[in-house]
Amino acid sequence: MSNYDIGLLPANGNAVTRNDYTLTPGQPTDVFEFRINSTRNINVALTGITAGDDADLRLFRDINNNGILDATDRGVNNANAIGTSTRGGNADDSINLADRAAGTYFAEVSRYAPGSQGNVTYDIAVSSADPSNLLPREVELGNLSRDVTQTGQVGNNDTADIYHFSLGLFEGVNINLSGLSADADIRLIQDRNGNRIVEDSEVIRSSTNGGTLADSIRGINTSGDYYLEVYQYSGNTNYTLTFDHYNTTFPLT
CATH class of the missing domain: 2.60.120.380 (Jelly Rolls)
Structure with missing residues (x-):
C-alpha cells in the first residue's frame, strides 16, 4: 500500500x-x-x-x-x-x-x-467546495437525440450528482428539476480546459429557486460538451431531472 x-x-x-x-x-x-x-x-x-x-x-x-x-x-x-x-x-x-x-x-x-x-x-x-466543484461523469447520457428522464437523490451523504452529455448541430435542450421535498439546485457547466474542475467562468447557467420549487434551465442550443450538476442546498430529497430535447432550424456552434 x-x-x-x-x-x-x-x-x-x-x-x-x-x-x-x-x-x-x-x-x-x-x-x-x-x-x-x-x-x-x-x-x-x-x-x-x-x-x-x-x-x-x-x-x-x-x-x-x-x-x-x-x-x-x-x-x-x-x-x-x-x-x-x-x-x-x-x-x-x-x-x-x-x-x-x-x-x-x-x-x-x-x-x-x-x-x-x-x-x-x-x-x-x-x-471541500459547496457545491462540489469536481466533475466525475457519474451519469453518461452521451449525445442527446431524444427526451431523457432521470431520477436520483441528493442529501448529506451524497450532495451532488453529475450528468454528462453533448449537443450536436441543430439540437437544443430544456432542463427541468422537479419532485423535490427539500431544496436542491442545478447548474450547467462547460469544462473548457478539460481539467474536470468547475471554474466560475465555466458555469453557463444556473437555477436556484428556494425551497421545493422546481428549477429549470431553458434554451440551451449551442453544440458542445456539457455537465449538469444537481446539488443539495439543504436537507435530503429525491428528484426528477428531465432533458427535453428539441431540434433547431439552424446550427449553433
Missing part, C-alpha cells in the same frame, strides 16, 4: 488534484491523507481510469488520530467507511459528503482485480 499526504484542503474550496497514479497487481492500493480544519463538505472524484480496468474508492476518518489508516479506522470489512463508490469498469467514482467535522481523512483507491487486466492508471481530486 502506498501512502500520499495531500495536506490541509484549501479553505476556499479549490480542488487538489493528483494525476497519473498507478495501481499494480503487487501494489493494488493507494491511500491519500488529507485534513480539514473546520466543519466542511468533502468531495472526492476518481477519474481517468484506464480502459479495460476498474478501481474503487472509499473514504475513512482517522478515528484514533494516529495518522495511519488502521484497523480501528476501517472496522470489520471496511464497515467504518464513511463513503464508498464501487462503480464497474472504468466508470468514474465519487464521494460527496456534507458537514464533516474537522480532522484527518483517508481516501483509499483500490484496484478491483476481477475487472482489471493489469496496471490501473487513474487521477484523483479532492475539495
